[in-house]
Amino acid sequence: MTKIGFIGLGLIGGSIAKSFRKNYPDYELMAYTRSALTVEAARNEGVIDRICKYQDPVFGECNYIFLCAPVQTNIEYFPFLRKVIKDTCIITDVGSVKSIVVEAAEKNGLSRNFIGGHPMAGSERTGFSASTDFLMENAYYFITPAKDVPKEDVDTFRELISVTKALPMILSCYEHDYVVAGVSHLPQIVASTLVNMVKKSDTIDEKMKLVAAGGFRDITRIASSSPEMWEQICLTNTSQISNTLDNYIQLLTQTKELIESGNGDYIKAMFSSAKDYRDSLSDKARGSVSRHYAIYLDIYDEAGGIATVTTLLAMSQINIKNIGIVNNREFEEGVLCIEFYDERAMEKSIHILHNRNYIIRKRS
Secondary structure, eight states: OOEEEEEOOSHHHHHHHHHHHHHOTTSEEEEEOSOHHHHHHHHHTTSOSEEOOTTOGGGGGOSEEEEOSOHHHHHHTHHHHHHHSOTTOEEEEOOSOOHHHHHHHHHTTOTTTEEEEEEOBOOSSOSGGGOOTTTTTTOEEEEEEOTTOOHHHHHHHHHHHHTTTOEEEEOOHHHHHHHHIIIIIHHHHHHHHHHHHHHHHOOTTOHHHHHOOTHHHHHTGGGGSOHHHHHHHHHHSHHHHHHHHHHHHHHHHHHHHHHHHTOHHHHHHHHHHHHHHHHHSOHHHHSSOOOSSEEEEOOOSSTTHHHHHHHHHHTTTOOEEEEEEOSOBSSSOSSEEEEESSHHHHHHHHHHHHHTTOOEEEOO
16 A cells, blocks of 8 residues: 655645545555644544654655655654655655755755655645645646656656646756746745835835835735745755846846936837747746736636636626636636736626635735
8 A cells, every 4th residue: 555644734735635635545644743733634534544743653654755844844854764764765845945955865865765846836825724635736846856766766756746737847956946046036035125125215104105006016916925934945045046136136237227328229128128038928837917807716627617617707798808727826826817807807707706616816
């Protein structure tokens, strides 16, 4: 019998466990988490079969172990796991930084057993109670194997997590951290520092805050993400973030010089270059459509799922401007994004879909 262990059972770990329970009913799932209520709830729901203790030797029976705690906590488990696991066990994690974890695994003698993982899915809600068996559907799932993991084990692991209907992508831990530093970590820092700049520069009667809307609200939306999570990311992907910031600061300096030079042709070329590249992104690469009238909802990836939603809206003569699956959902809410032409159509759609028991989230 295949046995899978979970250390940490929050939103991501709980969602993976629920998907495995749904698709691998014969597997034995076991878990440890600091919250006794969480693992009790998971067992009562039938998601896990066995509750484990802290550093429980029973993890030595597992074929796979998912580390779903904060990055540093996951790393602290390596010495214990090295002592108890069998040679063929695969250990993985779900953190958004990979190099520091893969390197720590190799230093702890787990270079044959560790495959880093990063599912790009999430929610503003946290904890096991917010987890679903479809959270990973159509979300990118990075796989970063340590140096000595056999190819057949990587392929088998890819098959294991593909049952969640995620989109696996295999690459090195360093390439992963470089990529996410540019498209995920830097945007968060830019958004947060932009908000802090406006806060610091605002008038006494907060005129900037009063009129902030449109582009400002859209570009700074992710500044509302968890400060604790971003503290962890900045402390564990420091080198790549620092290098990316250097490049960005250099571009900001060049842009300042362009504006001060008064050379309209160069300024226009800068904006044109950005527009052309942004417009070249496919809807899938964008992950979502950044407009004012958009809603997100959770649906199962099954035949007719999207058609049902669009039919419900069409029956009420609601025009949809754009619709798409969200592949990078770390900081988005919902699997499906629907964009409308105006607020009235959006609000009417929310009412209709709520009445059909869909979970709706509106971008603020």
